Amino acid sequence: MKGFVFPGQASQFVGMGKGLFEINQNAEQRFSEAKEILGFDLAEVMVNGSEDDLKQTFVTQPAVFIHSVLTAEANPDEIPGAVAGHSLGEFSALVANKSLTFHQGLELVRVRSEAMQAACEAEAGTMAAIVGLDDHVVEEVCADVEGVVIAANYNCPGQLVISGAVPAVEAACEILKEKGAGRALILAVGGAFHSPLMQPAEDQLSQAIEAMDFATPICPIYQNVDGKPQTDSSVIKSNLVKQLTSPVRWTTTIENMISDGVDSFVEVGGTGKVIQGMIKRINRSIPSSAL
Numbered sequence: 001m002k003g004f005v006f007p008g009q010a011s012q013f014v015g016m017g018k019g020l021f022e023i024n025q026n027a028e029q030r031f032s033e034a035k036e037i038l039g040f041d042l043a044e045v046m047v048n049g050s051e052d053d054l055k056q057t058f059v060t061q062p063a064v065f066i067h068s069v070l071t072a073e074a075n076p077d078e079i080p081g082a083v084a085g086h087s088l089g090e091f092s093a094l095v096a097n098k099s100l101t102f103h104q105g106l107e108l109v110r111v112r113s114e115a116m117q118a119a120c121e122a123e124a125g126t127m128a129a130i131v132g133l134d135d136h137v138v139e140e141v142c143a144d145v146e147g148v149v150i151a152a153n154y155n156c157p158g159q160l161v162i163s164g165a166v167p168a169v170e171a172a173c174e175i176l177k178e179k180g181a182g183r184a185l186i187l188a189v190g191g192a193f194h195s196p197l198m199q200p201a202e203d204q205l206s207q208a209i210e211a212m213d214f215a216t217p218i219c220p221i222y223q224n225v226d227g228k229p230q231t232d233s234s235v236i237k238s239n240l241v242k243q244l245t246s247p248v249r250w251t252t253t254i255e256n257m258i259s260d261g262v263d264s265f266v267e268v269g270g271t272g273k274v275i276q277g278m279i280k281r282i283n284r285s286i287p288s289s290a291l
Contacts, residue, residue: 001081003262004096005279006068006089009061010189011270012054016067017046023074030070030102037106038062057120057190061088061113062106068092068269069102071291078291082229082262084222084253086275087153087194090243096268097217099236104212111208115201116191116244122200125192127152127163128173132182135160141179145172152194153248156281161187163195194247202244209237227252229260254282266291
């Protein structure tokens with residue numbers, strides 16, 4: 001069984017829109033819809049924008065979403081048996097398994113990106129990549145540090161991202177270095193994603209998700225909050241809301257997909273390397289490729 005996996009924020013790259021017009025005959029129509037929903041010309045930014053332009057959360061998230069969805073649409077013969085998305089990628093995955101239409105997915109991504117941008121501006125936060133320590137060591141340090149800091153992205157064995165208030169993340173990094181972390185690197189992100197500091201954004205996104213009708217999916221989605229497969233729309237909605245303030249349990253997600261019969265992974269969108277790299281560190285025996 002083939003599993004489709006979708007990258008999240010930080011998978012954007014300069015010129016990421018150029019190839020979409022060549023591989024997808026519906027690209028022009030999709031970008032026209034996007035301009036109407038977003039209120040600005042995303043195609044122009046994705047084709048000609050700078051790295052700094054693409055780093056803005058309200059640009060990054062719809063850009064990554066559209067890149068993944070249009071890439072999947074351009075390969076209609078590739079049918080997933082299961083899907084999953086890393087953070088933002090969960091919205092692309094929900095379009096791929098037919099839970100959401102393109103229009104619905106982009107509308108939710110718009111609300112999510114704007115709400116997260118506002119939350120970032122309201123309270124300064126950051127994230128840091130921790131490499132070379134067991135998860136429980138990182139969790140214990142975060143729990144002991146004063147202020148808000150939690151383990152936010154369980155990406156693969158030995159690679160975990162922490163998130164929270166700037167002083168707390170910086171303090172945790174220093175302690176983790178002392179405990180033998182190979183790296184404890186502050187990331188160039190706009191805020192403390194997947195932490196309690198995103199609560200205002202979660203509240204706003206919750207209203208939009210609850211107001212939207214989700215269709216019955218064609219295959220399960222393995223969701224970030226617990227790594228378990230879901231086909232029930234009410235559960236999918238609830239998990240999607242919780243995602244903003246909960247950790248991304250990517251290692252668990254991939255392990256569960258393999259256990260349930262996924263024997264190859266296809267990374268859809270982004271550079272085609274980020275998610276594949278994580279999967280190889282989780283299980284080197286499972287083949288992966290990219291669309």
